[in-house]
Amino acid sequence: MTPRIELRTSPHVVQGGSVEQIMLHVVLALLPIAAFSVWQYGLSALASLVTVTLACIGSERLFNRLAGKPGTLTDWSATITGLLLALSLPPAFPLWMGAVAGFVAIALGKALFGGIGYNVMNPALVGRAFVQAAFPVAITTWIPAFAPQRFSEFAPTTFTAPLMQPPDISAWAKQALDGFTGATPLASWKFDNVLTTPTDFLTGAVTASAGETSAILILLSGGYLAARGFLDWRIPAAILGSAALAALLFQWLDPARYPDPLFVLLSGGLMLGAVFMASDMATSPVTPKGVWIYGALIGVITVMIRYFGGLTEGVMYAILIGNALTPLIDQVTQPKLFGQTRGKRA
């Protein structure tokens, strides 16, 4: 009997999860949302999703090659970044700008820090923040949902020539769908004090970024991920809860001026951001207590920006601020050591 004996260190059994598995499931959970977005906005949204995702994957590959690192595409994280980024952009965002956003997301948001796990902020949001600053007009140019010809023609902005500004599409949009104003629900509320009804939100008949309107799908997908342990449910719970509480407080203070909490939860990118972006593991706290603080901060900051800021939407900056505060939050919420009495630090 001369067996080849393997020497391993304990523990000799493992649970069997892996980074690839987590990321793959996030991708799968994003697919229904992407599909809904395509059904809602048609060919333009599809082209944007594909272009942005490919830009992220290509950039990831490029930076791995430059750094001489083995490929990390199998971990699916670049795919997640691409999908999330595309879902957070206007459906008819010019494709070349989408590609820039994807490149910046991976370059500045991820590769600069050393790749997966080392990034400080959510790469998709870094990319979006960049194009928000670089292309302020394009990122607030919306197309109508459920336009009749959405599967037969692209929006005129989609194929804007690289380095060119997109054409004005207000005339095209008006002709595409009668009565289209080009304003998001948040903008309508902020500037015209017109509230979108919850029914419109739930059917998706609103003007928004590609993946923002399907609240039910987002919650279903998020629920699946949370149930499988691939997503910390505390983060969306804390964000949505604190945003609703803050909205409730303001509505109580001045019901005429401030909208109801349901509007706050359903409008803009809050749902998508809370479930899929803020919950990014690498950029959220690791301690159970810290996660609540992080989520609560994001929810409150979102409402503050929406109510008192110059922008109509604040989810992106709120999450980026939360990301930036994560190391600090982790630092002050270290778990209580077994046997240590409360309030006394050894």
Added chain:
Amino acid sequence: MKQGIPFHLKPRSDESLFTPHPNGKRMFSFFHRHTFARGVHPDAHKSTAGSPIRRMPFASRMILPLAQHIGKPAVPLVRAGEEVVRGQPIAKADGFLSVPIHAPADGVIEAIELKASARGPWVESIVLRVYEASTQQVGWSQPCDIDNASPRDIIQAIQDSGMVGLGGATFPSHAKLTVPAEHKIHTLIVNGCECEPYLTCDHRLMLEYPADLMIGTRLAMRAIGAERAIIGVEDNKLDAVEAIRRCLPADGRITVQVVPTKYPQGAEKMLIKSLLGVEVPPGKLPMHVGVVVNNVGTLAQLGQLLPAGVGLTERVVTVTGPGINKPGDYWVPIGTPMRTVLEWAGVRDVDAREIILGGPMMGQAVASLDVPVTKGVSGILVFDKLHVEAERKIWPCIKCGECVKVCPMGLNPSMLGMLAARREYEAMGAAYHLGDCFECGCCTYVCPSHIPLVQQFRVAKGILRSKSA
């Protein structure tokens, strides 16, 4: 109950709520909160729990390392060529923190020389050639009137028996039961959790030797002056609970309590928390909260050995795993080479395999089949080619926080791992309580990035030790 037990440590009055249900399911399990926080639930694989303990015959040659316990190695009492009988002391304790070693069989001392050990380095060992006619008869004993012995005499008798913590810690039992005068012990906790997957040796001992367990428990209670003893058993061993209940003495000073099956329930501090609701402070021993913890296997064996006045010459070992044909619990003479044990239990001939001493969570892989079964070996696991965990790609930490959610000590393994990668060992020890890690392996068990956290912590502890030395 007498006055000596602090009020908050009184036995849980609601124990009757959680007594086992006749059909084996625990009633009101929803309300069952008496356990420690966090931890993991690995697959049990306790397939050997159903069959009785079998006896393994003597090997032709036994190897007895002089250091099978924590403390100073024993000092040989014999020379090469000397004949010994089963049970005869062949090495004596060297001071207080040391225990003697007894001959496991009749035979002749072949040599006292360096032999491979499970931990790697070669260690001074007594090699015994066993006579083919050697019988189970123990030819040497030192009976004492244990029923009327003083605590001091009991502790001396325990040291003379060569007993160590059989759960794997191998800390000399008499030293553990010697409590400094400033500590008053109110409770002896008997650890019957056996929370490691695969292992069933304690389970079988509880089933087959409950009377011996009672004798051993009573002796230990007398040695430390404890008023009561609580036997903690995980709820996947309710038949053992039933077997013990039938033997409990009428005076009610020994009770058995069911605790939830969760790893590492059998860690001393976790079990104290589960049974009494108190946490042993960092860096302190159970005796600081008035508790001493002993393993059921240790006490059951003491209950056999002390009244007869004989030494520890054999122990129950779970030999199991996918690579074993005849898995089961065996009485294995201490000193039996691993090769003999595995041949007897029928190892399947496959290419790659891993052989682990102890359980899969904290056990140690061995490099050589020539190492012997020593006092601390509770199990021998053989994983065949299919079951050895494939070499897994290690990703950077993605800060998912799973390790923080399972660490029973309330540490932050994620942070510790990142500090280890940056070699900031001082910060690990000072700011992140590395010293409180007892290497249970929960963090590594759940890590989706497959970072060998426990191994990093072992290395860091070693470096910190060598720096402070």
